[in-house]
Amino acid sequence: MPGVRFGDYGGGVNDWNIAGTLTVVPAAERPDLMAEPVAAALAGVKGPVGIAEIDPELADTAAFCEAYGSPPAASANCVVVAGKRGGEVRYAAAMVLATTRADVNTVIRKRLDVRKVSFAPMDEAVELTGMAYGGITPVGLPADWPILVDSAVAESAELVIGSGIRGSKLLVTGEALAALPGADVVDGLAK
Secondary structure, eight states, X not given: OOOEEEOOOSSOOEEETTOTTOXXXXXXXXXXXXXXXXXXXXXXXXXXXXXXXXXXXXXSHHXXXXXXXXXXXXXXXXXXXXXXXXXXXXXXXXXXXTTSOBOIIIIIHHXXXXXXXXXXXXXXXXXXXXXXXXXXXXXXXXTTSOEEEEHHHHXXXXXXXXXXXXTEEEEEOXXXXXXXXXXXXXXXXXX
């Protein structure tokens, strides 16, 4: 699958081998294709970040990969979870490959130090992140949220992730996700 080339972006020209049929440009050139908190946090992301406009109806991973020829193993999903401890609600984001599932009941629960953890309700996740459901991404999340990154995500050379809206996707490296403020690389986060 041929990569999509775009201009010099600090680390030189980057070929996104996972792009399939997407037209990728440097993300900084298209802030209109990101949720506002994502665009505001973009400067803090290490390395090249590409963005590609997509059909919002094809934002869900399976439909996206089929339509654009991007491999499912190169997609990483951001899952927003919530748990309570002493009356306080604790939120976190977990980044896992789309071909896996986050270990919410064991690994994430222990990391948040709560008795029970579950996926945050959609309306809550949207309100707290300022992002669209189905497009939530770790870039631009509230500063006090831990970002748990599965080690397989952190080790990935290229990933497709959400952009905060359903009408585009960001292309990043696992290294960039592991370097986000609040990120913690966790072995065994995904099953």
